[in-house]
Amino acid sequence: MEDRAVSCLIALRRVLSAADHNVRAVAKVTGLSVQQLIVLRIVEDTTEITPMMIARSAGVAPATATALIEKLAQMDYVSRRRSQSDRRRYWVSLTEAGKAALHSAPDPLHQKFSEEFARIPDYEQAMILAALERVANMVSTPGETLPGTDESHVLEVSEALGAETAGPV
Amino acid sequence: MEDRAVSCLIALRRVLSAADHNVRAVAKVTGLSVQQLIVLRIVEDTTEITPMMIARSAGVAPATATALIEKLAQMDYVSRRRSQSDRRRYWVSLTEAGKAALHSAPDPLHQKFSEEFARIPDYEQAMILAALERVANMVSTPGETLPGTDESHVLEVSEALGAETAGPV
DNA sequence: TAAAGAAACTTCATATTTCGAATTAATTAT
DNA sequence: ATAATTAATTCGAAATATGAAGTTTCTTTA
Numbered sequence: 336m337e338d339r340a341v342s343c344l345i346a347l348r349r350v351l352s353a354a355d356h357n358v359r360a361v362a363k364v365t366g367l368s369v370q371q372l373i374v375l376r377i378v379e380d381t382t383e384i385t386p387m388m389i390a391r392s393a394g395v396a397p398a399t400a401t402a403l404i405e406k407l408a409q410m411d412y413v414s415r416r417r418s419q420s421d422r423r424r425y426w427v428s429l430t431e432a433g434k435a436a437l438h439s440a441p442d443p444l445h446q447k448f449s450e451e452f453a454r455i456p457d458y459e460q461a462m463i464l465a466a467l468e469r470v471a472n473m474v475s476t477p478g479e480t481l482p483g484t485d486e487s488h489v490l491e492v493s494e495a496l497g498a499e500t501a502g503p504v
Numbered sequence: 505m506e507d508r509a510v511s512c513l514i515a516l517r518r519v520l521s522a523a524d525h526n527v528r529a530v531a532k533v534t535g536l537s538v539q540q541l542i543v544l545r546i547v548e549d550t551t552e553i554t555p556m557m558i559a560r561s562a563g564v565a566p567a568t569a570t571a572l573i574e575k576l577a578q579m580d581y582v583s584r585r586r587s588q589s590d591r592r593r594y595w596v597s598l599t600e601a602g603k604a605a606l607h608s609a610p611d612p613l614h615q616k617f618s619e620e621f622a623r624i625p626d627y628e629q630a631m632i633l634a635a636l637e638r639v640a641n642m643v644s645t646p647g648e649t650l651p652g653t654d655e656s657h658v659l660e661v662s663e664a665l666g667a668e669t670a671g672p673v
Numbered sequence: 674t675a676a677a678g679a680a681a682c683t684t685c686a687t688a689t690t691t692c693g694a695a696t697t698a699a700t701t702a703t
Numbered sequence: 704a705t706a707a708t709t710a711a712t713t714c715g716a717a718a719t720a721t722g723a724a725g726t727t728t729c730t731t732t733a
Contacts, residue, residue, distance in 0.1 A: 337618070337622075339621075339629050339630070339633050340617065340618045340621045340622065340629075342633055342637070343617065343621065343632060343633050343636050344614060344617060344618075346633070346636035346637045346639070346640040347519070347523070347617075347636060347640075349640035349643075349644045350516070350519075350520075350636070350639055350640050350643055350644070351520060351523050352561070352563075352644065353640070353643040353644040353645065354516075354520050354643070355563050356563050356645075357643075359563050368691095368718070368719085370718090370719070385681080385682095386681075386682065386683095387680090387681065387682080392521075394524060394525055394528045395719085395720070395721090396720065396721050396722080397681075397682065397683090397721095398682090398683075398684085398685095398720075398721060398722080398723095399719065399720050399721070400682090401682065401683060401684085402718090402719075402720085403719085405683095406718090421680090421681080421728075421729070422727080422728060422729085423680070423681040423682065423726095423727065423728045423729070424680095424681060424682080424728095425681095425682085443645075444643050445513060447642060447643060447645075448509065448512070448513060448516075448639075448642050448643055449506070449509045449513075451642045452508075452509045452512065452642070453506075453509065459638075460508050460509075461508070462631060462634075462635055463512060463635045463638060463639060464508050464511055464512050464515070465631075465635075466631055466632045466634075466635030466636065467512050467515035467516060467519070467635065467639065468511075468515045469628075469632060470515070470519055470617075470632060470636065471515040471516075471518040471519050471522070473616065473617050473620045473621070474518075474519055474522040474523070474526075474613050474616060474617055475518045475519070475521065475522040476522065476525075476616075537689085537690080539690080539691095554710080554711090555710075555711065555712095556709090556710060556711080564690095564691075564692085565691070565692050565693075566692095566710075566711065566712085567691075567692060567693075567694095567711090567712075567713080567714095568690075568691055568692065569711090570711065570712060570713090571690075571691080572690090590699075590700070590709090590710080591698085591699060591700090592697095592698065592699045592700075592709070592710045592711065593699095593709095593710060593711080594710095594711085674732105674733100675732100675733090676731100676732090676733085677730100677731080677732080677733090678729105678730080678731070678732090679728105679729080679730075679731085680727100680728085680729075680730090681726100681727085681728080681729095682725105682726085682727085682728100683724100683725080683726080683727100684723100684724085684725075684726095685722105685723090685724085685725100686721105686722095686723095687720100687721085687722095688719100688720080688721085689718100689719080689720070689721095690717100690718080690719070690720085691716100691717085691718070691719085692715105692716090692717085692718095693714105693715100693716095693717105694713105694714090694715095695712105695713085695714085696711100696712075696713075696714100697710100697711085697712075697713095698709100698710085698711085698712100699708100699709080699710080699711100700707105700708075700709070700710095701706100701707080701708070701709090702705100702706080702707075702708085703704100703705080703706075703707090
């Protein structure tokens with residue numbers, strides 16, 4: 336029934352709300368703004384990413400991404416490395432300080448989920464995973480994939496591993 | 505395995521990302537800011553709600569809630585009615601214009617999900633719903649329940665139905 | 674191959690948002 | 704009564720967001 340889809344969406348909204356509160360709480364503890372934290376997470380997920388991709392992932396304008404990256408770079412949480420194959424671009428990556436900041440605060444949602452998940456029977460775990468992946472496939476569109484699943488830049492990953500002298504931008 | 509919990513969280517992040525992009529898209533179409541849209545949805549869910557509860561639900565500071573409500577009231581998307589039982593507070597509710605604005609734009613995620621959900625077998629629907637509700641219960645904490653599930657104000661609902669002269673605030 | 678076109682990022686000016694702290698008003702507790 | 708709480712607001716500072724215009728670097732194409 337239509338009814339069940341609505342129930343699903345309500346549950347989804349509860350999850351969404353929880354995630355939102357979670358990111359705000361984590362941001363507060365780390366001393367980062369919500370957007371800064373989100374960008375930091377995006378960078379962590381991808382290990383290396385360009386400003387454009389950050390803008391798309393975070394859902395902000397390129398100009399805003401520039402400002403956010405600049406701020407994070409000033410805090411020494413991310414570093415920038417000019418791309419050699421396309422010198423208009425550069426790669427943003429987490430510094431050690433950035434990693435440390437990101438993990439300085441526990442992630443309540445993550446922990447809570449993992450903890451409770453571990454306690455349920457195996458077949459239920461499998462069911463939940465299957466359902467979540469199914470739902471993810473239902474709602475995620477190509478344009479809004481998580482940076483980690485976006486492969487439009489992997490052609491350049493080899494470059495990231497190359498031993499360039501790589502001065503900061 | 506620990507591994508499976510991580511897979512769940514990854515799927516969850518894909519869903520969250522999709523939802524985030526979705527709310528931004530809907531906001532853009534309606535001409536509302538993301539937060540305004542979220543507040544409007546919260547108000548719709550509860551039919552009547554106080555600024556404090558909006559702040560908690562939306563995850564913003566009280567001062568921010570005031571500003572958001574003021575803006576929405578200026579647009580005539582919400583109305584305010586002073587509470588009689590506690591005259592510091594007031595009730596926020598959607599106007600007809602607010603309802604119209606909220607539904608003027610289609611919700612791609614909602615539609616996409618409903619459409620695909622309708623196509624899958626009954627037992628799978630049931631499985632997905634069960635899984636989603638389970639996950640929602642895992643991650644949502646009492647403090648961050650969706651307004652609709654928060655019953656701390658129902659004692660006052662009768663008041664909302666009472667025939668007070670109810671001038672705007 | 675030279676010029677036009679497009680893309681990535683920045684800068685700038687401006688508008689909006691957000692929040693903390695202090696404030697007012699109303700309620701509740703002592 | 705008086706003190707302590709609570710709900711909401713005001714205000715000022717800082718953060719964020721964006722469009723438009725500009726720079727540099729690719730990419731096309733004539």
